[in-house]
Amino acid sequence: MALFGAQSLPYILVYYMANTTFFWTIGVYLIQMDGDANSKFDWKKTIGKILSPPLLGFIIGVILVLLRIKLPSFLMSDFQYVGNLTIPLSMMFIGISMANVNLAKFDLSASNWGILLGRFIISPSLMALLVIPTGMPILMKQVFIMQAAMPVMTNAPIVARKYGADADYASLMVTETTIISLIVLPILMVIVQQIH
Known part of the structure; x- marks a missing residue:
């Protein structure tokens, strides 16, 4: 939302829904297979x-928009205050996560380069190939391509630890991709803005 403004929120949420669904189903299953293959995949927890x-x-x-229900102004102002906290709290969380990673392990080995x-x-290129030929709104195409290039999800180390996979490596990749995204995302943003 910080890149495209409030008008991009519906597209961000559409991408978020798909990404969240894939992460908590296929992603968790694959992490579990990489870790303790004997642990049982719990569909109820996954849906939760x-x-x-x-x-x-x-x-x-x-639902509220479709039913044309307007919330009281005091609730709307409260929700706006909470909404305005999103980016600062996200930055604090990312900073804390990065502070907890041993940067001495920061390296660019072959497996890291692959990720x-x-x-x-690869991910934003594939997304561009999928969305550019479609009749989607330009902003939606731009948002989807940028979202495809975001750093590794911060949930990955938590899930990796839960299922006995390499949580330290997952934390390292969250940190590496977050740091490198500071260089890559502005460049990609310039490229994405050329889509018409």
Whole structure:
């Protein structure tokens, strides 16, 4: 939202819904297979994770808009205050996560390069190939391509630890992709703005 403004929020939430669903189903399953293959995949918990507070808020918001229900102004102002905290709190969380990672382990080994190339080149390129030929609004195309190049999800180390996978490596990749995104995302933003 910081890149495209408030008008991009519906597109961000559409991408978020798809990304969250894939992460908490296929992603968790693959992390579990990489870690303790004997642990049981719990569909009830997975559905609970998919129905996260942001997604539930989005669904409730859509229902309110479709039913043309207006909330009282005091509630709207409270929600706006909470909404304005999103970016600062996200930055604090990312900073704390990065502070907890041992940067001495920061390296660009072959496996790390694979993740970095996949995250910052292959993923946005595939998304561009999928969305550019469509009749989607230009802003939606731009948002989807940028979202595809975002750093590794901060949930990855938590899930990796839960299922006995390499949580330290997952934390390292969150940190590496977050740091490198400070260089890559502005360049990609310039490229994406050329889409007409």
